[in-house]
Amino acid sequence: MGDAIGASADVAPSRTSCSTATGTTKSSAGGNGTRPSSRSLLGLDSVTFLMADVRDGVGPYLSVFLSADRHWQPGAIGVAMAASHVAAAICQVPAGLLVDSSRFKRTLISVSGLLVGLGCLLIVLSHGFWPVVAAQALLGAASAVIPPAIAALSLGIVGRRLLPSRISRNESFNHAGSFVAAGLAGAFGQYLSTNWIFYLVCAFAVASAAAAALIRPNEIDHELARGGESPDNRCEPIPIRSLFGRPGVRAFLVTCFLFHFGNAAMLPFAGQVLAKTHPGIDTVALSACIICAQAVMVAVAWTVGRVMKSGIGRKPIFAVALAILPVRGVLFSFTTNPVGVVAIQLLDGVAAGIFGVIAVIIASDLTSGTGRFNLMQGLTALAVGIGGSMSTIVGGYVVQWFGFPAGFLLLAAIAAAALGFFFVFMPETGHGSAGDEAGTEALAATEP
Template sequence: MVTRLASGRQSLLALDWLNVFLADIQGGVGPFLVVYLTSSLHWNPAEVGLVMTISGLAGVIAQTPAGALIDRVRQKRSLIVMAAVLIAISSIATIAIPTFSVIAAAQSLTAIAGAFFGPTIAAISLGLVGRQGMDRRIGRNQTLSSAGNVVAALLAGLIGHFVGQAGIFCFIALMSLAVIFCALKIRKHDIDYRLSRGGDDSDRQVHVSKVTNMWSDRRLLIFAICAVLFHFANAAMLPLVGEMLAHHKGGSPALFMSACIITAQLVMVPLGILVGQRASRSQRKPIFLLAFLALPIRGVLYTLSDNSFFLVSVQLLDGIGAGIFGVMQLLVIADLTKGTGHFNLAQGAIGAAVGIGASLSNYLAGYVAKEAGYNASFLSMAAIAASALAFFWFFMPETKSTSHAESSQSELSTLGE
């Protein structure tokens, strides 16, 4: 194992940079679409919510097949490359032909591409470091992704302010090329195919169980419901803030949206490392509860003031909630699919559940905002968040096994740093 990990240092470094640049084309500038549609194209909240719903549903449909494909194929890097190409094409189409149908189609392609990124990165990570190094590696991935989000949001805000909203989408296309380069720098022979699809460190081959056996695990179904509720409450909050900022007189909506993203991501940069380290030594559920607790508080706080600086400051809670959820979700799925050979399929299925929650969130929030105002929409999301907290607290069991050997953990974590 030491020899295999030592030979993978170049691949781990490439994985580091892949997480940084991938944030540029996925999480870092995505919310600027709402600002672009609202301030540049003058769409109303219902239209914005509808296009977000359409693209969200496309992502939902793609998630589970994407996970199954990632489990089956060895060409993990090629999946990243193809998805990045789709992102670049969609970004250019969004500004070249800014009609509802084209933007809906382009954003749907973006969502389909996005269905491959998360599970593939997690699969590559597991294939490179094994289960003993997974906690810290996922935390490191989250930290690097958050750092990439900070840079991307800052650059996107400056581009939107000084060049124009359309320039942001050209930036996304350019960063897609960097993602392709980093993906190809990961050496395919360093990725343990057996581990990357959910095998165990001690197995010499993958023992693939039936999919029906995997879903007979009650814990996985409960976690899927938790994921739906969390993202049902969470997904629409930042787009709603973006719409409010776009309607403010004075200032720059792009810069304020950039500040919202940067505020959350700056919290997530150290949080990813801290959560990864803590998760390697303690149980999952107490850490995860903090993410669910932050969400309803955030929803209520948004209703207290429409001051731009106040709205930006509330994003600190987004950094806590999303930062913890991003790390812990993958670790819980890895716990529940150990030895099944369906790690990526489960990721895709949970991703589909998340997509359902996010799509419903954007549609409901847009409708409520149009009919009753933004405060009513935020309170609706806060109520759903409170329900998610209660459900997770009472029904979700602990998933971490205490039987894992830890003899090589320090060696693996050192390699991942």
């Protein structure tokens, strides 16, 4: 969407020498040493808002759609939902490498969003098992590019020191977008048909592609965007094998895997419970779950940025998110009441709101000066995707064989294991608050 026109301005001068210096960007400057323009920052805000409904496709609504409209069994639904997770998992590392090397990140975001919209259309138009699975695979593969590309643009535009404030703002807009999309999806599903939820994703995909064109290509420092230490210390990326030898990388990836193994299937299971026990209001209740959780996530994402700026480390913040999951799983096992389900889902607003911000910041900490920031984003998403796939497949068959309470308790146990593993093996990556002390100036520099 316009990258080709601005290609010459999109490329910062390259350096061939590699530096392990630990310099930082200017606190009031963007990635290329100047304050980002209002237009580029508005573009980032708009993309993160609109992509909220695109990068996850129809999410838990697919479970309700296949259960209520197509009358699929829980096991088959789990396989269909896992198809997007598996495809995303396979594509995460290539997506990270692609974003690291590409100077057309805006185009990557636009094309990926449009492919997600195409996948949603195919699901609506298809009635067989395998066409739906194939469409889900397309959706998952395309969505793999979106999160690392947005994170890379953010880092390349505002710089490393301002990244915590920028990611906090990104996540606030992302959850606000999910809030609006869930409200529209609930209304469309109730008063039109479930098919319109899929059409809504297509509309958001087109709008997000247009929004990406607002970002000025000459304001993106691609060295910073891939994890270079500063615009003046350019280096060749370290070998991929060396990345896994850095302290905390493997523990972080395992934690992300376990987090989503215990988390991913909870809301889809809750949607299936509502579809079976309260037919007719399942879509509205599920939308209420998402709307309420997203409202909480907006506040939590905003708060996490401020908490990091105050000097609190990454590890205790992440631990809060991990501690919430087992509680949520146990509570879900005891109720089928729509009001109770919505209330319990508020806990997801806290956990997911924290994870969305802190995972990107930890990935940035772990890859400082390596040139592998987006590869790390891809590896993180790979761990998330594998965990999500295991959650829906294993959990789906446990539910089919033993019932929903057993499925929720299994997920709660896995989440508890994630918390224990994290406490024992994950080091603190913040190294004090030096990277987060941007203050009011930092916040102002990341806003239009």
